[in-house]
Amino acid sequence: MELTSKTIDAVTVISLQGRVDAFTAPACEIGLKERLTDGAALVLDLGGLEYISSAGLRVILAVAKVLKSTSGKLVMANVTGTVREVFEISGFGSIFTMYDSVDEAVAALP
């Protein structure tokens, strides 16, 4: 699991690569929370993500809760393949807004 972040138009874009499963989820949670600022607008770019387990979903959920408590906003970009399947199965797709590209996601955020 690798985690890279950049800022586009005051929007934090974090890219996740590799796998987020029960083993890498704790590191992923720490890495994500480190990059969070109060009230931030965050785009999670999952284009490079090969696999996400329920533990990974929990991490995203936890991040979303933190953002929600500080009036921040979280959207997804490039949710494809296996990850999209997992999102659909788990119903994550109905909780989070998903965009086809980072640019679209950034543009959609206020």
Add this chain to the structure above:
Amino acid sequence: MFHSLKTRLCLLIFLTLALVAGLVLFFTHRDVVTAMSAAEERSAGNVLDLAELGLRSGYRNLLQSRVDAVRAHRRTLEGMALVAESGLDAVFLAARNAGLPTHEAKEQARQWLNSLETTAGSEFLLFDRQGLLLAHSDQAVRGQRLDEVQDSKGIPLAEAVWAEATQQGEAAATFLWTLNPSLPPAKKFGWFTSYPAMGWIIGASADLEELEVEGARKRAELLANLQSNFATIRIARTGSLFLFDQEGRMLIEPAAGESGLLASRHPESGKGLLTELQELAAGKSRQSLRIDLPYPAPDGPPRTRELFCVQLKSLGWYLGAIAYVDEIHAPARELVARLSLVFVAVFLFSLTIALWFSLRMTRPLNTLAAYAKALPETDFSAAAVPGAGIADLPDRRRDEVGRLAGALIFMEGSLRENIRHLIATTASKERMEGELGVAREIQLGLLPKTLPPFPNRPEFDLHAMLEAAREVGGDLYDFFFLDERFFCFAVGDVSGKGVPASLFMAISRTLLRSAAARDRDPASIMTTMNNDLAASNPSSMFVTLFVGILDLQSGRLLYANGGHNPAVLLGKGAPPTFMTARSGPLVGAMEDIDYRVLEMQLAPGDTLFLYTDGVTEAMDTGDHLYSDPRLLAILADQYGREPQAVVEVVAEDVARHVGDAEPSDDITMLCLRFHGSGKDGPPGH
């Protein structure tokens, strides 16, 4: 033995010293021998030169005194001859004045000459042309002929003198006087003058014996002087000078033990040593002769001598010098011997120091080795100060050994600490494992265990299994009758694993039971559960859940799927299909979500297969997922089989896929086969 540091150190020092000593001794010996030999040779040469000088000066003195003596004699004899001549003149003058006839005058002259007194050893003599001795101081020889008497060259005296004296007026000769048989033949020197008036030769002669004796005395004196001088001169220690004449007579003997020197032969050339020495002396530059002779003991070991020789031509003497090579080399040998002693002393001293030093160095090393060997038997759990037996080394030794000891003590201290820590950790882990074991039992106790669970219900068969990846897991399954007709079953998967998941699972299962007790709609059961779970969920945990309620009379199935893997339906004459419909998202993630109820009709023989993602996402050693297609494939020919058999087939296939890889997630399966209610009628109703 060579594997000991001590031996190596000593050997190193020994070899170094031996090399230095060897080189120093070798070069010292070589150079000193060369230098000493050259010096001794020079000194022998100098001695020889000095002795030669002394000899020559002595000889000059000898010669001078001899010449002086001869001159004195000659003057005396000249005087005597002059007196005799004047006397004869006077006699003849008186005879003429007296008118005496010539023969009387001659007679008177002879008598006068005979009557002249002479000193001992000297005499007058008078002879005529025929060699007739007219007058002589010795009465016994008067009137005899001089024929027998010869001069030193072997010419008859009268003849030799007559010619010279008549021509020159005077002559000198040395001759052997043999005319008086009563006296021993005597060597005499004579001075002769011609007395032409009468045709006579007047002579005055003197005994040369005296002169000879004087010469011999002087010569003896010279030799005695030389001898005493030679006695004080030593070449090297006992080498000496010696003097011999042409015939090989030893004039001055060399030092003791060399009396047979000239008679011996050269062991190589075979020539007599006299010849060798004479040849040596005849050489232009000074050279020496080296020769091995078995003197002083005739059969003793040969001793090498160095011989020098010069010739004193005027005397017919040879001056020799003898030196002993072993004595020449002796100082070098002694120096080397002394040096060797010094080296031996240095050797012993250095070796002692090295031994002491290496013992001092290796003893603590041995102690450390023994200490290290004893470490495995040490009881590290017992409280003790680390470094028993070597504790004082780091302070006592500030060198590498001390540092090593310090490191070992530090190591033991760390070992003790780590082992104490390990023991504590192990104890805590054992306690936790024990607790986890109990937790597992409790957790498994929450799940229905009796399988097959309802053997007296012909409407369906059911089998379920749960295999936790750790002691406790986050998966759950449950089934129970809501009443005689409605049968509720559920499969869930809590996010994450281990204790947190298991706690969340226990809560979920409890909430399921309590919600199901109040409600028969799986969607509203799920909504209730979601709200309850999400209300107090600080760690954002959730559960994916499939809840189904089957009407056993009609085969109508109401179900809800909250983010769970789609169940598989095995129907008659159709391939297995995923029931992909969704009721809503994961349960517990967010509040206030309305879940949608889903419905389907089961025909007798239809089989439902529920599972968690531990099945489809089971990974092999290459991180490949088991995957949905493979699940469908293995289930493809399972229609009509017992639920237990179906579960076992899938479990075996998953286990085959996982192989040696670590189980990555909990695996849960539930299989329900509906038989229909019509065959035997609903039991119990």
